[in-house]
Structures are given as structure tokens and as C-alpha cells.
Amino acid sequence: MEDWEDDQSPVVTNTTFDNKESSWKSAGDGFGSQDGDNVWGSRKGSGDFKSFSSGVDENGNKEVDGGNSWNGGDCFRGRGSRGRGRGGFRNPFNSDSQSDFVGRGGRGGRRGEGGRGTFPQERRRGGGGYRGQDEEVFSKGSQKEHEEKEEGETTGPKVSYVPPPPPEEENSIFAHYETGINFEKYDDILVDVSGSNPPKAIMTFEEAQLCETLNRNVAKSGYVKPTPVQKHGIPIIFAGRDLMACAQTGSGKTAAFLLPILQQLMNDGVATSKFSEVQEPEVIIVAPTRELISQIYLEARKFAYGTCVRPVVVYGGTSTGFTIREVLKGCNVLCGTPGRLLDIIGRGEVGLSKVRYLVLDEADRMLDMGFEPTMRKLVNSPGMPPKEERQTLMFSATYPEDIQRLASDFLKVDYLFLAVGVVGGACSDIEQNIIQVTRYSKREQLLELLKATGTERTMVFVETKRSADFIATFLCQEKVPTTSIHGDREQREREKALGDFRTGQCPVLVATSVAARGLDIEQVQNVINFDLPKYIDEYVHRIGRTGRCGNTGRAVSFFDPESDTPLARALVKVLSGAKQEVPSWLEEVAYSAHGTTGFSPHGKVFASTDTRRGGFFQKNSEPQPAAQSTSAGDDDDEDWE
DNA sequence: AAAAAAG
Numbered sequence: 001m002e003d004w005e006d007d008q009s010p011v012v013t014n015t016t017f018d019n020k021e022s023s024w025k026s027a028g029d030g031f032g033s034q035d036g037d038n039v040w041g042s043r044k045g046s047g048d049f050k051s052f053s054s055g056v057d058e059n060g061n062k063e064v065d066g067g068n069s070w071n072g073g074d075c076f077r078g079r080g081s082r083g084r085g086r087g088g089f090r091n092p093f094n095s096d097s098q099s100d101f102v103g104r105g106g107r108g109g110r111r112g113e114g115g116r117g118t119f120p121q122e123r124r125r126g127g128g129g130y131r132g133q134d135e136e137v138f139s140k141g142s143q144k145e146h147e148e149k150e151e152g153e154t155t156g157p158k159v160s161y162v163p164p165p166p167p168e169e170e171n172s173i174f175a176h177y178e179t180g181i182n183f184e185k186y187d188d189i190l191v192d193v194s195g196s197n198p199p200k201a202i203m204t205f206e207e208a209q210l211c212e213t214l215n216r217n218v219a220k221s222g223y224v225k226p227t228p229v230q231k232h233g234i235p236i237i238f239a240g241r242d243l244m245a246c247a248q249t250g251s252g253k254t255a256a257f258l259l260p261i262l263q264q265l266m267n268d269g270v271a272t273s274k275f276s277e278v279q280e281p282e283v284i285i286v287a288p289t290r291e292l293i294s295q296i297y298l299e300a301r302k303f304a305y306g307t308c309v310r311p312v313v314v315y316g317g318t319s320t321g322f323t324i325r326e327v328l329k330g331c332n333v334l335c336g337t338p339g340r341l342l343d344i345i346g347r348g349e350v351g352l353s354k355v356r357y358l359v360l361d362e363a364d365r366m367l368d369m370g371f372e373p374t375m376r377k378l379v380n381s382p383g384m385p386p387k388e389e390r391q392t393l394m395f396s397a398t399y400p401e402d403i404q405r406l407a408s409d410f411l412k413v414d415y416l417f418l419a420v421g422v423v424g425g426a427c428s429d430i431e432q433n434i435i436q437v438t439r440y441s442k443r444e445q446l447l448e449l450l451k452a453t454g455t456e457r458t459m460v461f462v463e464t465k466r467s468a469d470f471i472a473t474f475l476c477q478e479k480v481p482t483t484s485i486h487g488d489r490e491q492r493e494r495e496k497a498l499g500d501f502r503t504g505q506c507p508v509l510v511a512t513s514v515a516a517r518g519l520d521i522e523q524v525q526n527v528i529n530f531d532l533p534k535y536i537d538e539y540v541h542r543i544g545r546t547g548r549c550g551n552t553g554r555a556v557s558f559f560d561p562e563s564d565t566p567l568a569r570a571l572v573k574v575l576s577g578a579k580q581e582v583p584s585w586l587e588e589v590a591y592s593a594h595g596t597t598g599f600s601p602h603g604k605v606f607a608s609t610d611t612r613r614g615g616f617f618q619k620n621s622e623p624q625p626a627a628q629s630t631s632a633g634d635d636d637d638e639d640w641e
Numbered sequence: 642a643a644a645a646a647a648g
Contacts, residue, residue, distance in 0.1 A: 288645065316647055339647040370645060464643065487645060513644055534643075 173302055174220045191228045194610040195416035199235040202226065208234050210263050213306045218259070221302060227252035229420045234260045237393065242415035244363070244394045244407060244610075251420060253395045254299045254361075261357050262300075265309055265332060279331040280354040281312075286378070287361040288371065290315040290337055290491065291498055292518040296361060297335040309333060314340045317491025324349050338366075338374040345381050352383035355390055360410075362517045363394035364403045364537070372406065379410060387412055397544060398537035404610075417610035430547035430555050432580045434571065437558040443474060446530055449556060450480050450508060456525040457501065460510045461542050463531035471530060472510040481505070486512040516542045524548075529557035536570035565589055 191201075202208055205218055205226055226234070229247040233256035236243050247253045265282055285300070287293040297313035304311055311333035314323045323340065327349055334341070334350065344350050358379070360366045366375055378384070392411050399407075408415075437445060450458060460475075462468050465486040472484035483497040483506035494514075501509040502521055509515070510530075516538060524546045533539050539557070546553025559571075568590035575582045 290646085320648085337646055339645095341647095343647055365645085374646075516644095 170305070173305055174217075189228050189420060191232055192419040193232055193236075193416060194419075194612070195241075196414050198232075198416050199239040199241070201231040202235055203231060208238075208259065208263075210259060211266055214259060214263055214266075214303065217303050217305055218255075221255075223255070227256075227420075229253045229418070230256040230259075232418050232420075233257065236416055236418065237261065237391070238264065240391060242387075242392045242412045243418060244399070244404070244411065244415055245418040245420070246396065246399055247418070247420035254296055255303070257357075257359055257393050257395065258300055258303050261333075261359075262303055262307065262309055264356075266307060274330050275328060276330070277328065278351050279327050279334075279349065280351045281331045281334040282354050283333040283357040283359070284341070284352075284355055284378075285333065285335045285359040285361065286338055286341065286366060286375070287335075288337070288365040288517060289514050290317060291485075291494065291515070292361065293335050293337050294495075295518070295520060300333050300335060304333070311335060314344060316340045317494075320344075338371060338378065342374065342377060342381070345378075352381055353385070355383075355385055358390055358392045358410075360392070360394045361396075363396045363407065364399050365396070365517060366394075367403050367406050367410075375410070398540055400537065417612070419610070429551065430543050430553045430578070432543065432575055432578065433554070433556045434559050434575070434583055434586055435556060436583075436585055437560050439560050439562065442530060442558050442560070443471070445558065446471070446528065447475070447478055447480070449526075449528060450475065453507070453526055455504065455507050457504060457507050457521070457523055458509070458526040458528060459501075459515065459524055459542075459545050460508060460528045460530050461516065461533070462510060462512060463533070465512055467531070468510050468512050475508060475510065480508055482508040482510060484510040485515050487514050513538060513542070515545070519545060520548070521545065525553055527553065527555040529555070532557055532559060532564045532567055532571075534567070536567060536574060539567070539571070540574065559586065559589075561589060 203226075205215070205223065208226075210218065228251070229245060230252050233243065233245055233253070237257060237260035245253060245256070247256075261283055285293070285296060287296055293315055294313055297311055300311035309332045310330040312327050312329075312331045312335065314327065314334065314336040316337060316339050320340075320343070324344060324347070327334070327344060331350070336344075345352065360375070365371065379387070384390075387410060392415075394407060394411070435445065446460065450460075460471065462471055465488045468484050468486040472482050475482040483500050485494050485497045485501075489497070497506070497509065498515075498519070498521075500506040504523075513533065516533075518541075527543050527546045529539065529542060533542065543553075543555035546555060557571075559568075568586060572582050572587060572590045575586075
């Protein structure tokens with residue numbers, strides 16, 4: 001790990017920072033007059049800033065010296081003379097965290113410490129688990145080698161058999177959050193399957209009839225009982241049906257498709273991972289961001305452990321040569337982001353004729369304007385079996401109607417639509433606050449919020465890459481140990497940032513929407529929408545980074561009437577749908593924002609139900625009760641029309 | 642108009 005970071009000393013020079021110094025000051029001045037609305041309320045301020053920063057020193061000095069993903073190392077240790085101890089100011093975050101930072105200092109920061117806390121199913125990679133990726137996958141010299149030998153040999157060693165990793169790696173491969181979470185809650189979630197002849201759901205993993213190895217991996221991953229998306233998804237996939245599934249990440253959807261796919265591959269004995277000049281994977285999995293596909297790959301590697309099935313991950317920002325060598329070692333399950341995937345397919349390293357499963361994670365994103373052409377290119381690549389001859393599986397938490405219609409181009413006509421509760425996010429476990437701000441007050445308000453969060457992990461979402469840099473630098477300057485992730489950062493910086501955030505070394509992560517979807521990070525207590533997104537589904541995904549799996553989380557969003565008014569009505573609907581209090585001023589803004597629903601500037605309509613029921617594709621519909629009454633969950637049955 | 646994804 002350290003190896004390849006050291007030679008790259010990621011010095012981030014932020015000219016923005018210096019240039020804007022003066023404007024911060026003026027912004028700060030303006031902030032003094034900010035009076036509390038109901039959210040900020042009347043309670044008293046924190047003033048624990050001191051303990052906050054000293055806690056960092058105690059906690060992390062070694063780690064910090066080891067290289068920081070952001071320039072936080074110098075930022076929060078050295079300069080930053082401007083730590084204001086502003087008090088008299090209360091916010092939604094400071095209820096219970098006053099002295100947490102020191103008290104829990106050692107808790108989050110240690111590497112290789114995988115399982116703790118209480119998380120089920122998909123939430124099992126702790127800091128240690130994620131670290132595991134770097135340490136195992138890359139540390140066999142491969143990452144380093146891949147940096148150094150990029151132009152080197154084009155063929156790897158001729159391995160005909162890829163042995164399973166030695167036992168000592170097992171622990172980190174299977175690192176997961178301790179189970180023991182309250183799964184019972186899932187039994188109350190409504191599930192809705194529509195389409196013809198859905199197979200019967202399973203109630204236990206035993207019913208899935210997985211082989212011994214898979215069962216062992218399932219158990220070692222801390223799985224006890226299937227979640228709803230697994231109960232329904234597994235038999236659907238075993239039955240060979242195409243699937244469009246609405247379920248929040250974290251509800252176990254990755255396992256829901258990985259387990260039956262892996263089992264099927266083994267049943268049919270097709271998978272024998274071995275070196276070859278051309279690899280013919282049976283499974284292709286795509287996701288919209290590199291970090292997300294990497295996360296999915298780690299799941300696949302875990303479940304495939306000890307089997308002859310070899311998963312491989314490919315994405316941009318890393319050396320092509322390394323990627324190709326990894327693929328050629330043997331590749332049954334190819335996980336990738338679209339660009340790099342098409343790249344290696346185009347180079348002829350990967351043949352598609354054996355593809356039996358095509359999985360689209362965050363499917364609505366994969367089919368939106370940005371990705372749709374690439375996805376079409378993928379399914380039209382030479383050798384790719386047509387949709388009738390492969391199984392196509394789509395997963396997301398949101399499905400705008402137009403995307404559902406588009407999706408039918410990729411799915412068999414009789415695909416099944418599975419809606420698991422809490423579709424569309426706005427899970428009631430997340431406390432949602434909306435704060436009215438002006439663009440000039442945001443920065444100081446953010447600082448005040450973060451002062452109160454202690455060691456809690458907080459994701460701060462901004463709209464642009466530039467402002468991600470800007471805000472992260474600002475926070476570092478203010479001695480908040482912050483890192484940042486966005487598409488203009490080096491891939492290794494992105495992964496380091498995410499790693500530092502996962503371990504808690506940097507409890508604050510400033511992110512663009514690159515981090516909005518799918519990322520499963522332990523103990524993210526808070527999400528702050530520094531900038532509200534343009535679309536409501538993006539909001540839903542962002543706040544879904546917290547409050548997962550029965551845990552509680554808090555989301556605070558800065559609402560600037562000058563720019564966010566178009567979102568007001570949608571926001572009100574999401575809030576009330578999740579049984580959250582709607583500020584009266586927001587209702588007024590929403591009411592007066594006539595003309596558009598704000599929901600869909602481009603005609604997108606958020607839908608959590610099968611559009612075929614709405615009259616678009618009547619051909620497949622069985623007689624169904626009204627969508628509202630059958631739709632799953634406590635907050636996804638809004639009529640968004 | 643922005644973010645993401647190939648280099």
C-alpha cells in the first residue's frame with residue numbers, strides 16, 4: 001500500500017484556496033447575522049472544536065504521516081490559523097457527539113480491523129474489509145507492478161490454474177460487519193412482484209440449495225437470513241427470468257444476484273478459470289462508477305472464494321496492461337465500468353459469446369443519457385448473445401418511467417419487476433432536515449454543522465468538482481480532517497480518499513455525485529447536501545449513504561431558494577413520504593413554484609412501480625391491484641404523477 | 642449546465 005503511494009506523493013496544490021481567501025472572510029462576516037430557523041433552533045453551541053482537532057492528533061498521527069488522501073495532513077496539523085470558536089449555535093448534528101472525537105479516538109482508524117458494529121448482509125466491509133482490496137489484490141506486487149511495468153510484457157505468466165488465496169488472506173476477504181442487526185424489521189417490508197408467473201420466494205438460504213462452498217461463504221460473510229430482495233430475487237434468477245429490481249443498496253441486492261449466478265455456473269460446470277489469450281466470461285456486471293464496481297467485485301470474490309469461478313474487475317484510471325493481464329489469468333465474472341469494458345472487448349481480449357448473464361447495477365443510471373449509448377454498444381458488441389439468449393438483470397433504488405421503457409430494449413418481454421420496500425429511498429430511518437440558506441452563508445453553516453459531528457462520518461455532497469476541491473480545502477484549513485472524491489482526481493487519490501473515509505481517518509468526505517450511488521460505507525452517520533442536486537432521485541441516492549440497514553442516519557440539505565426552488569415540490573413529497581417534518585417555508589416555496597413539478601425538468605418521472613401497470617406495457621400485466629396498495633414499503637407508494 | 646465513463 002504505502003509503496004505505491006510514496007512514490008507518488010499526492011501533493012494537491014489548491015490555487016483556489018489562496019485565491020479565494022478573501023471571499024471566505026466576507027462570507028464569514030455575513031454569516032454572523034444568520035439567525036436560526038427551526039432546524040438550527042435555540043439550543044446552545046458546541047465549542048468542542050478543540051477536542052476535535054486534538055483528537056485527530058492523538059488518534060491518527062501515524063496514519064496521517066503515512067500519507068493523506070487529501071492534503072489534510074498539513075492542513076489540519078499545521079496552518080489554518082483561523083479556527084474560530086464560535087459558540088451559541090446549535091444544529092441537527094450536535095445532539096450527542098460533543099466529546100466523541102477524543103473518546104472514540106481509536107475506534108475507527110485502525111486498518112485491518114474489519115468486523116465490528118452491527119450490520120447485515122451487504123454492509124459487511126468495514127474499514128478493514130475495504131483495505132483488504134488494496135492489500136490483497138494489489139499487494140502481491142500487482143499494483144506496483146502495474147504502475148511500473150505498464151509498458152512491459154503483454155503476456156503474464158502462463159498460469160493454467162489460479163490457486164485460491166492462502167488462508168491468511170481469508171480473514172480480510174471475509175471481513176464483514178458483525179451480524180446481529182435487527183433483521184426482523186425486514187419482515188415488515190412489503191414486496192411487490194409483477195409480471196407473469198413469478199416463482200415462489202424462498203424463506204431461508206437452505207431453500208436456495210447452494211453448494212457447500214457457497215453456503216460456507218455465505219455463512220462466513222455473516223449471512224443468516226435472506227433479505228427480501230434475496231428471498232425473491234434468488235428464485236427469480238434461478239428460474240432463468242429477466243429481472244428489474246427496485247431495492248436500495250444495502251438491502252442485499254449484490255448477493256441476490258451473485259449467489260444464484262455463481263451457483264448456476266457451478267451447476268453447469270462451465271466455469272474453469274484458466275489462462276487463455278482470449279477470455280470468455282459467462283457473466284458481465286456493469287456499474288456507473290469505478291469505486292462501485294470495485295465494491296461489487298469484492299463481493300463476487302468473497303462468494304466465489306474456494307470455487308473455480310474467478311471474478312475480475314476492470315475500470316479506467318489504472319493501467320490497461322495490468323487490467324488485461326488480470327483478465328487473461330482467467331475470467332468468469334467480469335465486473336467493469338463501461339468504458340474500460342468496451343476497451344478490452346474491442347481489443348479482442350474478451351469474447352462475449354459465452355455470456356449468459358448481464359447485470360446492470362444502478363440500472364437507471366446505466367441507461368440514462370450519459371451511459372445509454374455505451375450500453376447499447378455493449379449489448380451490440382460482436383458475439384454478445386441477444387437478449388433472448390441471455391439473462392439480463394437490473395438493479396437500482398430508483399427507476400424513472402422513461403428509463404423503465406428504455407430498459408425493455410435490454411430485457412426479455414416477460415421480465416419480472418420486483419419492488420422491495422423503501423424504493424426511492426427516503427427511508428424513514430433517515431432524519432431529513434432542510435435548511436434555508438443563501439449561497440453566501442453555506443460555507444460557514446457547513447463548518448458549524450461539522451464541528452458538532454465529532455468523529456461521526458459525514459459525507460458532504462457538492463455539485464461540481466471544482467467546489468468539491470474548494471470546500472475540502474476550506475475544511476482542511478479549518479482543521480476538519482477532510483478528504484474528497486470526484487472525477488478529476490487521480491484514481492489512486494479517489495481510492496485513498498474512500499479508504500481514509502471508510503477507516504475514519506478522515507471522517508469528512510466531500511464528494512460529487514460520483515459517490516452518490518451504491519457505495520456501502522460503514523457508519524456514515526451524516527449526509528450533508530451542501531448543494532442540492534438537480535434531480536430528486538439523486539437526492540434519494542445521496543441520503544441513502546446513511547441510515548442503511550436499520551441504522552439511523554441524518555441528512556441535512558442546504559436549500560438556496562435562488563437555485564433550488566425547482567426541486568421544492570419533489571422534496572416536499574419525499575419528506576412527507578418518509579414521514580418527515582416539512583418546514584412550512586419549504587411548503588410555501590413548493591406551492592409558489594408553479595408550472596413545473598420540479599420533479600422532472602426533462603420529463604423524467606420518478607416511479608417506484610412497474611410502468612407496465614400504468615398502461616405502457618399492458619401486454620405483460622396480470623390483473624393487479626392498484627399500484628398504491630401493493631407497492632412495497634412505507635414510502636415508495638407515492639403517486640408521483 | 643454538471644457528473645460520470647477510455648486515454
